[in-house]
Amino acid sequence: MENTKLTTPYFMINEDALLSNLEKARQLKALSGVKLVLALKCFSTWGVFDIMKPYLDGTTSSGPFEVKLGHETFGGETHAYSVGYSEDDVRQVADICDKMIFNSQSQLAAYRHLVDGKASIGLRLNPGVSYAGQDLANPARTFSRLGVQPEGIDADVMASIDGVMFHMNCENKDVDAFIGLLDAISNRFGHYLDALKWVSLGGGVFFTWPGYDIEKLAFALKAFAEKHQVQLYLEPGEAIITQTTDLVVTVVDIVENGMKTAIVDSATEAHRLDTLIYNEPASIGEADDNGEHEYVIGSCSCLAGDQFCVARFAQPLKIGQRLRILDSAGYTMVKLNWFNGLRMPTVYCQRSSGEIEKLNEFGYQDFKRSLSQWSIQ
Structure with a gap:
């Protein structure tokens, strides 16, 4: 044809171009120990997941249908996150996700009883720093609803969860800028991170961009993970299919x-x-x-x-x-x-x-x- x-x-999706990006993902994983879960909010064309599965560790979502899609068509780890869950949403995905990440402490308090014993529980934190080209896409923008603000963190809640998610990048092609954000998170939240099992650093890290220093990124991620003794995750979307x-x-x-x-x-x-x-x-x-x-x-x-x-x-x-x-x-x-x-x-x-x-x-x-x-x- x-x-x-x-x-x-x-x-027209080009398999060779996709494989080129995925090989860079493989390199980053090998050097850093980070796990990569595909952000379905960016790309959900499951007809090419067969190409991606050998390179990535699973999927992450922004709504219940994405959780189901990742579980059914990709496998591996299935991370569930939403800015605002309903009780029905949580009931639909609690049995099929590996990690359930809540956007607020109030949602966590309301629904964790539906998840305990089924999935690892996490909370999104807003670090107050970010890298985004436009305010519309800036998770740390004024009056942001995305994640718990540092001054609002309840220490007892943090002691009761397994992990946290930060998402503070949008098409960040500057490895030094990302490392700066990483250092800021470590300095501000390190005493919480030391007690956790895993930390997701979200998406928006454009490590497949031509000329990007993957080794420098990998060594920074590895050092962060070793310092806080956590399993690190990135949630690439655009980086995989660009x-x-x-x-x-x-x-x-x-x-x-x-x-x-x-x-x-x-x-x-x-x-x-x-x-x-x-x-x-x-x-x-x-x-x-x-x-x-x-x-x-x-x-x-x-x-x-x-x-x-x-x-x-x-x-x-x-x-x-x-x-x-x-x-x-x-x-x-x-x-x-x-x-x-x-x-x-x-x-x-x-x-x-x-x-x-x-x-x-x-x-x-x-x-x-x-x-x-x-x-x-």
């Missing part, structure tokens, strides 16, 4: 109103929501920064400001031409929606053998079912 015969829009997946689209029209706009058969609002939320332009595989022909790459949704980016090309774009919107896996495939009733992208994986495997496709009935469950006669 040739790519040119596949109907757009579609995602630069592995393209969203392939087709130019369906070209219009001009001061600038030329190439309208494609996809939309950020429906298929690449983070582009819109964070106002971070996408990258186009066929673009040429030195090209003479400039276009807005616009979506086919009705939202006036819905566009992927502005890009330059060596040659004029043509209707029917395909474009690759690069790096479209993380926080993208998990946020797909049916806005405007647009065709949902099919999901493929190009295996190392060259074979293209279809993982999932969606049709009108999927759209219809998402809106109501009753048949219309």
Whole structure:
């Protein structure tokens, strides 16, 4: 099956690119002793979990359905976390998770009786320091609801749990900045950590970024773990799937109103929501920064400001031409929606053998079912 015969829009996951990131994960684990659990909030396409399982230790979640998915399709350790559990949520996952991490001491007090004897119990702490490019994604932002603030920690509660989770990074590509955060945590919370069994340092540590000093990171993690005698966890998401997946689209029209706009058969609002939320332009595989022909790459949704980016090309774009919107896996495939009733992208994986495997496709009935469950006669 040739790519040119596949109907757009579609995602194409590249197994070789994924394996390249996973080999870096293997290196980090070997040097540091850290365990890595995949953050399903970033990437949940379980059709490629067979590639990931030999390299990672399990999954971590942000809601009950992710806990179930990790348990059923990935295995290994299943970590359950949520900013706000209901009692029903806890009952649903208590028997299938290995670690249950609560966001607050009040939630811990309300529900730990449902978990005791079943899963290792942890609590999220907010260290008050972080590395995040935008305030929207900053766990230590003013009035943050994420984790227990240092001044609010109850020592008796800390003495009754097995571990803690800190999450204070977002796409942190600076190993020295991360080590600075690590030192701050050790200095501020060390007397608590010394009595625990495990510590999760969350996600957002971009150790697969080109040029990242994995050895320096590994030695810092190992020293931290040895100092406090804990098992360390990281919760990578983007680091595992970065630069592995393209969203392939087709130019369906070209219009001009001061600038030329190439309208494609996809939309950020429906298929690449983070582009819109964070106002971070996408990258186009066929673009040429030195090209003479400039276009807005616009979506086919009705939202006036819905566009992927502005890009330059060596040659004029043509209707029917395909474009690759690069790096479209993380926080993208998990946020797909049916806005405007647009065709949902099919999901493929190009295996190392060259074979293209279809993982999932969606049709009108999927759209219809998402809106109501009753048949219309």
